[in-house]
Amino acid sequence: SQELEQSPQSLIVQEGKNLTINCTSSKTLYGLYWYKQKYGEGLIFLMMLQKGGEEKSHEKITAKLDEKKQQSSLHITASQPSHAGIYLCGADGSGNTPLVFGKGTRLSVIA
Amino acid sequence: DAGVIQSPRHEVTEMGQEVTLRCKPISGHNSLFWYRQTMMRGLELLIYFNNNVPIDDSGMPEDRFSAKMPNASFSTLKIQPSEPRDSAVYFCASRLQGAKNIQYFGAGTRLSVL
Numbered sequence: 001s002q003e004l005e006q007s008p009q010s011l012i013v014q015e016g017k018n019l020t021i022n023c024t025s026s027k028t029l030y031g032l033y034w035y036k037q038k039y040g041e042g043l044i045f046l047m048m049l050q051k052g053g054e055e056k057s058h059e060k061i062t063a064k065l066d067e068k069k070q071q072s073s074l075h076i077t078a079s080q081p082s083h084a085g086i087y088l089c090g091a092d093g094s095g096n097t098p099l100v101f102g103k104g105t106r107l108s109v110i111a
Numbered sequence: 112d113a114g115v116i117q118s119p120r121h122e123v124t125e126m127g128q129e130v131t132l133r134c135k136p137i138s139g140h141n142s143l144f145w146y147r148q149t150m151m152r153g154l155e156l157l158i159y160f161n162n163n164v165p166i167d168d169s170g171m172p173e174d175r176f177s178a179k180m181p182n183a184s185f186s187t188l189k190i191q192p193s194e195p196r197d198s199a200v201y202f203c204a205s206r207l208q209g210a211k212n213i214q215y216f217g218a219g220t221r222l223s224v225l
Binding site: 031033040043044045088090104 | 115144153154156159167202204208209211212213214215216217218219221
């Protein structure tokens, strides 16, 4: 079965700093999905990557999928308190299966 | 659209009691998923439905758990009898099958079994 490992497990950054979160899959990915979760709330979809080498951006968040389609990174530029939360990566193994998720990276942004 | 709606948001019950969690998927979506989230195990898939039909329930912990989807706009997850180790946040998600497999999540039900 597919497994996703996220690193780091938690991260504390000062407001304005850049940061990167990584997600590594045990198998080649059909699709890689990034979600954000705030405490007490559900998961909010951020971005989806499908093609090797693909890169997408939304506001100050950029996600990349490597050429081999087994690793993705999420980069936040000039972090703000609003970026705080848990970031989860989800994997789609074959195009129509339920997503399997990593355990998440807990991000705190301090002033 | 209102998004995926779950109820109740919080449930506190005593061990041995029956618990029913409810979910209304996004209108027009034809796949529905139940997940459970804990600190130790993260987000785990319990069961999912396509067109109201259960496809894979291998993630359901044991016979105490059951899920139904009587129609396209409603699903329930039932635990009977409940145990303290069932305490977790339960999420429902829905998807339009074929549409890039993007799953949309409800706000979750936080269950505490005392």
